[in-house]
Amino acid sequence: MLQWLRQIESRKQILTSHESFCIEQAHDFIDTNNDGNISVSELQEVLSKYHIDETSLTGLKQLIETMNKDPDMEISLSKFKEYVTPILKHSGKSYLPR
Numbered sequence: 001m002l003q004w005l006r007q008i009e010s011r012k013q014i015l016t017s018h019e020s021f022c023i024e025q026a027h028d029f030i031d032t033n034n035d036g037n038i039s040v041s042e043l044q045e046v047l048s049k050y051h052i053d054e055t056s057l058t059g060l061k062q063l064i065e066t067m068n069k070d071p072d073m074e075i076s077l078s079k080f081k082e083y084v085t086p087i088l089k090h091s092g093k094s095y096l097p098r
Contacts, residue, residue, distance in 0.1 A: 026080075030042055
């Protein structure tokens with residue numbers, strides 16, 4: 001579990017380190033129906049389009065459950081920001097043990 005969390009944190013660091021990366025634009029890009037939330041089907045469509053793993057419906061539901069505990073299974077912009085922003089950017093230090 002700890003190794004998995006480190007891998008996620010590492011990917012967040014890489015993603016947000018790109019000068020052109022904007023969390024709001026990423027959310028809007030995935031939110032194809034422009035309702036302000038990312039649904040399982042919207043996420044599945046984008047991941048599949050760009051040949052990114054984790055395109056099984058079960059895996060996507062688990063990912064969204066990790067990001068958002070709402071029963072509607074959608075990700076708001078605030079939850080997306082919270083999940084995508086690396087721990088270091090939230091707090092100034094990492095809480096993941098070495």
